[in-house]
Amino acid sequence: MVMIFYYVISAFLAVLLIWNFIREKKNVEDMALYLLVLVPLVLRILRVK
Amino acid sequence: MSGQIGIILGVMILAYAAAKAAKLSVEISMFLSAVAGGIGGALVRTPSFGQLFRHLVEGSFTYLDVILVFSTATIFMAIISESGGVNYVVRATVRYFYNKRVIALLLLMIIILIPGALTGAGSISLLVVGAPVAMALGLLGIPKRRVAAILFIVAGLSAAAPPVNIWAMILTAGTAIPYVGFELPLGIPVLLLGTFTVLVLGLRKQAATTFEKALKGMPEVPAKMSWWRVLIPFLVFFGSVLAYRIWPFRFPVLGLPLEFTLSAVAAWLVSPKKINILTLSRDTVKRLLPLLATIVVVGMLQQVMTATGVRGLLSFAVISTPLVLLILSLAVVIPVSEGVLTYGAAAVVGIPLIWYLDSIGFHATVAIAGLTLLWPLGDGLPPTALIGRLSVMVSEYKESYWKFLRSTWLPWLLITIVGILMIVFSARLEFLVRWSM
Amino acid sequence: MMRRTWVIKAILVVSFLALTILGGLGLYEQRRFDIPIVAGPGVTKVVKLSDYSQGLKGTIADTLVFILEGKEAGGKALIMANTHANEPEGMLAALIMIENAVVDRGTLIIIPQFNHSASRNTKPGDGYPLYFEIETEWGKKTFRMGNRDASPLDQWPDPDVYIHYPEKQLLSFIDARNTNRTWPGRPNGLLMERVTFAAMEIMRREKVDIAVDIHGAETMFPVTNCIVAPEKSLRIATMAALTVKAKEGFDSHVEPSPVGFRGLSHREIGDHAETLPFLLEAPIPFLDQPTGPKTEKFLLDGKDPFLLSLARKKKLFVPYDESGWPVEKRVGQHCSLTMEILRQHAKRVPDRAVEVRGVPRYADIVKNGVGSYFHDPAKAERSKIYLN
Numbered sequence: 001m002v003m004i005f006y007y008v009i010s011a012f013l014a015v016l017l018i019w020n021f022i023r024e025k026k027n028v029e030d031m032a033l034y035l036l037v038l039v040p041l042v043l044r045i046l047r048v049k
Numbered sequence: 050m051s052g053q054i055g056i057i058l059g060v061m062i063l064a065y066a067a068a069k070a071a072k073l074s075v076e077i078s079m080f081l082s083a084v085a086g087g088i089g090g091a092l093v094r095t096p097s098f099g100q101l102f103r104h105l106v107e108g109s110f111t112y113l114d115v116i117l118v119f120s121t122a123t124i125f126m127a128i129i130s131e132s133g134g135v136n137y138v139v140r141a142t143v144r145y146f147y148n149k150r151v152i153a154l155l156l157l158m159i160i161i162l163i164p165g166a167l168t169g170a171g172s173i174s175l176l177v178v179g180a181p182v183a184m185a186l187g188l189l190g191i192p193k194r195r196v197a198a199i200l201f202i203v204a205g206l207s208a209a210a211p212p213v214n215i216w217a218m219i220l221t222a223g224t225a226i227p228y229v230g231f232e233l234p235l236g237i238p239v240l241l242l243g244t245f246t247v248l249v250l251g252l253r254k255q256a257a258t259t260f261e262k263a264l265k266g267m268p269e270v271p272a273k274m275s276w277w278r279v280l281i282p283f284l285v286f287f288g289s290v291l292a293y294r295i296w297p298f299r300f301p302v303l304g305l306p307l308e309f310t311l312s313a314v315a316a317w318l319v320s321p322k323k324i325n326i327l328t329l330s331r332d333t334v335k336r337l338l339p340l341l342a343t344i345v346v347v348g349m350l351q352q353v354m355t356a357t358g359v360r361g362l363l364s365f366a367v368i369s370t371p372l373v374l375l376i377l378s379l380a381v382v383i384p385v386s387e388g389v390l391t392y393g394a395a396a397v398v399g400i401p402l403i404w405y406l407d408s409i410g411f412h413a414t415v416a417i418a419g420l421t422l423l424w425p426l427g428d429g430l431p432p433t434a435l436i437g438r439l440s441v442m443v444s445e446y447k448e449s450y451w452k453f454l455r456s457t458w459l460p461w462l463l464i465t466i467v468g469i470l471m472i473v474f475s476a477r478l479e480f481l482v483r484w485s486m
Numbered sequence: 487m488m489r490r491t492w493v494i495k496a497i498l499v500v501s502f503l504a505l506t507i508l509g510g511l512g513l514y515e516q517r518r519f520d521i522p523i524v525a526g527p528g529v530t531k532v533v534k535l536s537d538y539s540q541g542l543k544g545t546i547a548d549t550l551v552f553i554l555e556g557k558e559a560g561g562k563a564l565i566m567a568n569t570h571a572n573e574p575e576g577m578l579a580a581l582i583m584i585e586n587a588v589v590d591r592g593t594l595i596i597i598p599q600f601n602h603s604a605s606r607n608t609k610p611g612d613g614y615p616l617y618f619e620i621e622t623e624w625g626k627k628t629f630r631m632g633n634r635d636a637s638p639l640d641q642w643p644d645p646d647v648y649i650h651y652p653e654k655q656l657l658s659f660i661d662a663r664n665t666n667r668t669w670p671g672r673p674n675g676l677l678m679e680r681v682t683f684a685a686m687e688i689m690r691r692e693k694v695d696i697a698v699d700i701h702g703a704e705t706m707f708p709v710t711n712c713i714v715a716p717e718k719s720l721r722i723a724t725m726a727a728l729t730v731k732a733k734e735g736f737d738s739h740v741e742p743s744p745v746g747f748r749g750l751s752h753r754e755i756g757d758h759a760e761t762l763p764f765l766l767e768a769p770i771p772f773l774d775q776p777t778g779p780k781t782e783k784f785l786l787d788g789k790d791p792f793l794l795s796l797a798r799k800k801k802l803f804v805p806y807d808e809s810g811w812p813v814e815k816r817v818g819q820h821c822s823l824t825m826e827i828l829r830q831h832a833k834r835v836p837d838r839a840v841e842v843r844g845v846p847r848y849a850d851i852v853k854n855g856v857g858s859y860f861h862d863p864a865k866a867e868r869s870k871i872y873l874n
Contacts, residue, residue: 033342095779106509111611222658297649304643356613358779365776
């Protein structure tokens with residue numbers, strides 16, 4: 001049951017990353033890095049890996 | 050085969066250098082290096098082109114849990130900091146111990162050691178208490194470069210300190226040695242070396258400050274702040290960590306990220322100041338981005354290096370060195386491997402090394418303890434330089450990175466000597482392991 | 487300016503989706519890939535591990551248990567493979583037994599995917615292939631390449647340090663997902679503790695005499711190419727090792743099971759049941775650190791130039807030459823040693839004998855290849871096919 005909290009934490013983090021990605025206006029490198037960090041989080045939330 | 054792998058390694062280095070020359074960030078350069086290495090490998094079908102994306106994606110999972118720990122711990126500390134708790138503690142330390150410099154330095158050292166010792170990550174120490182401790186050290190008249198140097202070395206030691214030492218855990222899991230008996234072989238050197246570091250770098254007062262001026266320089270603390278408000282979130286954290294240790298078969302496994310989340314919620318609830326948790330978390334993630342990206346990319350890099358044989362080649366090079374030379378070369382090899390691979394270095398270089406040393410009569414537990422004193426030094430070396438970059442960031446040191454790194458030379462040298470002597474005399478120091486159990 | 491930002495963002499998002507979908511798909515499929523097992527003439531019953539412990543019902547950790555009963559009453563033996571699912575020689579040996587063995591006396595219980603979750607997991611950072619293929623007379627048979635530890639999709643989070651039940655020894659956090667550290671387990675503990683508990687229940691309820699846990703180990707690891715046995719299994723282990731050396735011409739030494747290192751099958755099974763435990767290790771060069779690329783070919787033939795060079799510098803714990811350490815040798819050793827352990831036990835306790843025929847020995851497998859002992863699922867009766 002503790003596992004559910006981990007999906008919630010992962011989802012919260014994913015939302016923060018997406019939010020920052022959308023807000024980012026200038027720094028292209030940062031935009032790319034937000035998405036890179038998102039890769040494992042998204043696949044974990046979808047229970048792929 | 051080594052020629053072919055050597056070329057792939059060359060391609061990776063070239064890609065990194067080219068990306069850096071194009072003024073791209075360390076993280077993006079490392080990512081491009083991983084992609085280039087993968088493509089280089091695919092040309093000789095190690096791995097095949099079709100598997101390239103899979104390897105990158107799979108590698109990104111290598112340190113997923115570390116990402117969660119870093120994020121939740123930093124958000125937790127950001128709340129404590131925002132509520133004025135950190136300033137409250139540092140203010141008290143400076144007020145009571147301003148004229149007892151040695152005690153003040155030792156207390157600040159302990160404050161940096163604790164978060165890293167509990168989580169196994171020096172970066173947590175810096176993210177959690179780095180900024181206020183840096184401020185306190187500054188108020189004690191220590192210039193910024195030295196402040197950064199103290200933070201870097203002590204944070205590194207905190208990662209090596211028991212109870213949680215991630216390098217040792219990776220090594221013990223990989224070599225089938227129990228993770229027990231590390232308390233004294235790690236605890237004693239960490240405390241001695243930490244004390245040496247803060248005294249050598251911090252005892253001399255350089256800037257002329259007075260007590261009154263120091264206190265005035267400290268930021269204000271909300272009036273309603275009290276010891277209880279500071280302590281409760283930490284009690285939640287230590288309580289949940291200790292509860293599993295005390296009742297391991299009745300208390301659920303919460304894991305560090307959830308423990309930090311619970312503590313963060315507690316900190317938010319007892320804060321005397323209203324805190325917008327969403328914007329605070331968003332800004333924290335923004336601040337953490339280079340670190341999180343580094344962790345993800347290092348995982349990818351590690352996966353590509355293994356799939357192409359580059360990792361094996363490096364490991365092979367270390368293991369085939371003659372013993373005396375090997376032990377001397379650890380002073381360079383261990384930190385450099387950390388600079389390139391971070392925690393992955395423990396698996397790549399450490400596991401075969403420990404098997405080898407164990408087989409020729411070294412005491413594995415003490416040797417691992419010695420090695421794990423050397424790894425944190427590498428966290429100041431590029432390309433990753435995780436802890437070095439954080440130390441510079443939180444101490445607001447703005448000049449050359451190399452000048453900062455050079456100022457750590459004396460503790461660096463001593464830590465290297467102690468670590469290597471622990472490995473060489475591991476069999477004789479075996480009593481430290483026995484006394485720990 | 488605004489427009490440009492949106493274009494860049496769109497390009498980045500498309501790249502992100504391409505990377506995530508193309509990279510994630512392979513991992514998604516590996517977790518869902520089933521290996522067809524053709525139950526051989528000796529299989530009399532197939533049950534699930536959860537039949538012995540309710541705590542596994544409906545979880546991915548639940549796994550098939552093949553039971554081969556003889557006509558005559560005798561003893562019982564339990565064979566477990568893929569305790570570490572990145573050491574596939576054990577699973578291959580177990581499948582050869584399931585597809586070919588006939589039991590004349592006593593009962594053979596075989597669990598080919600002991601850590602089922604780990605067999606559907608991969609090892610991030612280590613660049614393994616997702617699958618490997620074994621040549622057979624009717625084509626290639628494909629297997630999943632798993633991981634040492636269960637998937638975090640099935641047991642998450644890890645503790646900051648794993649505390650062994652019931653001895654309270656501290657183990658690395660990652661060992662909470664390692665079914666060779668969670669013995670003897672508990673009925674309501676972590677999922678992997680429930681897996682080992684269920685196996686303990688088989689041994690206690692069925693009064694199992696012998697348990698064999700089949701592994702592979704690095705050539706640079708001191709405990710390799712051996713039988714690990716606690717005090718009470720030592721005699722049989724020693725006799726088995728000496729016999730295969732004399733009769734079949736391959737080496738395997740005996741390693742005593744350390745008393746102070748908890749959670750391992752060869753320690754806890756003997757301490758918590760009447761069963762005699764044995765853990766078999768065959769060298770698997772693929773798992774060594776200083777090697778070339780981690781390819782499927784290397785996994786199977788065990789040939790590596792770096793290891794060869796290290797062998798010449800005497801840094802390996804097994805003899806190693808240009809012929810590598812092929813899968814046929816590893817699987818052959820496991821089959822021979824397992825059968826020899828049963829034979830030695832039968833000699834000592836005749837009324838609890840487990841007599842098995844039809845399992846190829848070391849020389850047969852080295853000569854004919856592993857694949858020649860697998861049956862074509864396309865030609866087998868549907869009721870004989872099990873997906874695991």
